[in-house]
Amino acid sequence: MSETFSISLNGVTDLPPGKLAAIVTSLEMRAAPPLRPDPPGTGGFSLEQIGAADTARYLSIYRVLGERWMWFSRLVKPAAHSEAILADAAVLCFVVRFDGRDVGLLELDFRVAGEGELAFFGLEESVLGKGAGRWLMNRALELAWARPISRFWVHTCTLDHQSAPEFYQRSGFEAFKRSIEVVDDPRLAGHLPRAAAPHHPVIDG
Template identity: 50%
Template sequence: MDTVNPPLPDGYSAVPAGKIANVVTCLEMLEKPPAKPARPGEQGLTIERWDRPDLGEYRALFRAIGEEWMWFSRLVMPDEELRAILSHPEVHVYGLTDGGRRIGLLELDFRTEGECELAFFGVVTDAIGQGAGRMLMNAAIDKAWARPIRRFWVHTCHFDHPGALSFYQRSGFRPYAFMVEVTDDPRLTGQMRRDAALHVPLIEPR
């Protein structure tokens, strides 16, 4: 038995008010899949390496993409910790731009030898369904497998866009594990809008 992370008991487990419980699905690909075709909507979009991004600009894009899907980890992370990650030579950050506007974020983490984590991936709401996500995923797969890796992996959760899990699977990732994450609700700590992610009930302590 894993004594550090013991399994949850069967049945229901109570979550205290003020907390959120998130079911996470871990997925991986062990070889590069065939490329998916581009769509006409991808024309005019560009993907550019974003070296040592300014924390304010990075968090603004992170929030624009993920606030409705309960992306909050980089919003609550201390500045120095986030800066250390984003400036690490084995963490590659890219922005997807439409004209002069950043509409997508791609972050590849090669810090574990032989692996690449798709740490963050997403596009702003008005770009969903327009081909931008497929363009960004094709680039993610190409850039990850251009390195000598054995495994490319990602995790998503039930708070995320309802099409996220199937998109990852269509892209060649295969589920291999579930996890449950329990954290403070960032809408109650002031780190996210109280009316963000309305599909996730907000339960305040009495």
């Protein structure tokens, strides 16, 4: 059941107990951009496509990558929900492999005709600074624009890494919409540990 409350459009609004709020920025591109060169030293990265049979692996890497940034949408629903998404032929999901380990996640959603969504894009902290972000974005753009789409889009929010909007814009996306998302704090229900996303401290109701 949805809940509503009034929000001031010019000022500060207190949230109800147990709630989190984030500013969501949506970005899009309407044509394939020129790819920036893969950074030197990224030859050791590879993509491995996964499907419904890999749901447990998917949720494990999702949790590892997303805990710091409050990824929770797949954790608050039964595993069968993620399994059904991974089984959909219109969804492409890959783990990033490096040095024999799963270090990243790329999920592309083509379930809306004519467009693709960069649904999840994340890398383990251990590979940041090695050019992995640019390498992975290049792969995402190649995979997306190989499909018959006229729009590729992504959304990020203030729970994500602060550099995410700038990175997406450097990759060819343009911001087109800003929204406010209000959700139950997933840490209070145990979907994420209380120590997750320490830059957004837990406030008990």
